Amino acid sequence: MSENVADEKIDLRGVLCPINFVKTKLKLEMMENEQVLEVTLDDGEAMRNVPRSIKEEGHKIIKVEKLDGGYKLFIKKSQ
Amino acid sequence: MPESTDAEKVDINELKSGGFIKQNQKDLFTVRLRVPGGRLDIDKMIKIAAVAKKYSRMGYCHLSLRQAVEIIGVHIDDFDALVKELAEFGQPVASCGPRVRVPTACGGCEYNPHGIMDTQKKALEVDEKYFGINCHHKFKMAFSGCPIDCNRTTEMDLGFQGVVEPVWEEDPCTGCTLCEKACLEGAIVAAEDGKPIFYREKCVYCGDCIKACPTDAWTAKRKGWAVRIGGKHGRHPREANDVMLFLPDEKVFDFIEQTLDWYKRNGKRGERIGTTIDRIGIEKYRKEVARPFITA
Numbered sequence: 411m412s413e414n415v416a417d418e419k420i421d422l423r424g425v426l427c428p429i430n431f432v433k434t435k436l437k438l439e440m441m442e443n444e445q446v447l448e449v450t451l452d453d454g455e456a457m458r459n460v461p462r463s464i465k466e467e468g469h470k471i472i473k474v475e476k477l478d479g480g481y482k483l484f485i486k487k488s489q
Numbered sequence: 490m491p492e493s494t495d496a497e498k499v500d501i502n503e504l505k506s507g508g509f510i511k512q513n514q515k516d517l518f519t520v521r522l523r524v525p526g527g528r529l530d531i532d533k534m535i536k537i538a539a540v541a542k543k544y545s546r547m548g549y550c551h552l553s554l555r556q557a558v559e560i561i562g563v564h565i566d567d568f569d570a571l572v573k574e575l576a577e578f579g580q581p582v583a584s585c586g587p588r589v590r591v592p593t594a595c596g597g598c599e600y601n602p603h604g605i606m607d608t609q610k611k612a613l614e615v616d617e618k619y620f621g622i623n624c625h626h627k628f629k630m631a632f633s634g635c636p637i638d639c640n641r642t643t644e645m646d647l648g649f650q651g652v653v654e655p656v657w658e659e660d661p662c663t664g665c666t667l668c669e670k671a672c673l674e675g676a677i678v679a680a681e682d683g684k685p686i687f688y689r690e691k692c693v694y695c696g697d698c699i700k701a702c703p704t705d706a707w708t709a710k711r712k713g714w715a716v717r718i719g720g721k722h723g724r725h726p727r728e729a730n731d732v733m734l735f736l737p738d739e740k741v742f743d744f745i746e747q748t749l750d751w752y753k754r755n756g757k758r759g760e761r762i763g764t765t766i767d768r769i770g771i772e773k774y775r776k777e778v779a780r781p782f783i784t785a
Contacts, residue, residue: 453670457667457670458670458671458673458697458701461667461670461671461701461703462602462671462697462700462701463602464703465700465701465702465703466602466700470703471665471667472703473663473665474665474666474667476666481670
């Protein structure tokens with residue numbers, strides 16, 4: 411699995427905290443261990459909160475990509 | 490002013506030190522309960538509610554700014570019975586007047602993701618050791634777990650606020666820039682390669698960078714308490730002086746004892762410690778109390 415290819419994608423731009431995190435969490439729960447989820451988030455509040463919550467859940471952010479007004483996080487599911 | 494015969498038997502000042510506060514209504518008092526850190530076991534809450542229902546002649550409680558439950562409208566003739574019933578399930582009455590008050594605290598690190606230090610544990614211990622000690626005036630302490638400072642340590646006679654010092658290692662860092670995003674203070678700026686440049690003078694030691702870092706390139710070097718002295722609200726508010734950073738948790742009792750001792754020696758009757766400091770200078774306090782803890 412290349413770090414640039416995600417198994418699943420979810421676009422959470424326009425989704426508020428903490429719903430964006432909850433949706434990320436639910437998506438990850440449906441995936442297999444070690445699979446990669448690509449999450450697109452707004453800059454600002456979402457980018458301040460979601461990454462640390464993902465870390466607290468024990469998953470691994472393997473890559474961060476900057477977009478116009480937002481970011482893509484590549485999250486490896488870790489059980 | 491005429492009082493009832495029963496009321497005359499009781500020394501009002503004595504009552505106040507025990508947490509009984511005179512009300513507008515004749516012979517009715519507010520009874521302030523001792524709830525360190527504002528945490529109440531649910532079973533205890535239910536029992537307090539039953540006692541309050543029985544003895545409040547006004548039908549309500551008030552939650553004080555300092556996290557106490559106050560039973561409103563208790564008749565002076567009911568004091569003994571009320572105190573006895575509260576004691577049956579280990580609920581003491583608080584205090585008022587010129588003495589060390591019940592410490593307040595935020596939820597702390599046990600369940601709040603921002604929490605750095607265990608404020609609840611500390612508030613309980615401090616209450617146990619220092620509650621009710623007589624001073625020149627009231628002496629309020631508070632514990633906040635992080636720099637958001639929900640318990641307003643800048644307004645306390647002595648305030649403790651959790652801090653964590655971040656330290657960065659190059660090896661694990663992938664240059665993802667999440668720490669820059671996480672830092673609200675502009676203390677972390679990503680360089681061209683994404684790796685952080687740290688401006689220590691802007692850091693408030695909240696630890697958000699540590700929590701955000703996906704590879705643990707940012708870790709906690711040390712945790713402790715930021716200490717503030719001489720704050721108060723009221724008619725003449727005074728913002729506390731920051732006197733040190735990273736007081737180790739095990740030095741808190743020492744710090745309180747030395748501060749109370751300094752206040753006793755340098756303060757005047759009826760004077761808050763902030764007023765003492767304004768009168769004789771913060772430098773004297775720093776030199777005699779805070780500095781030995783900093784160099785230690």
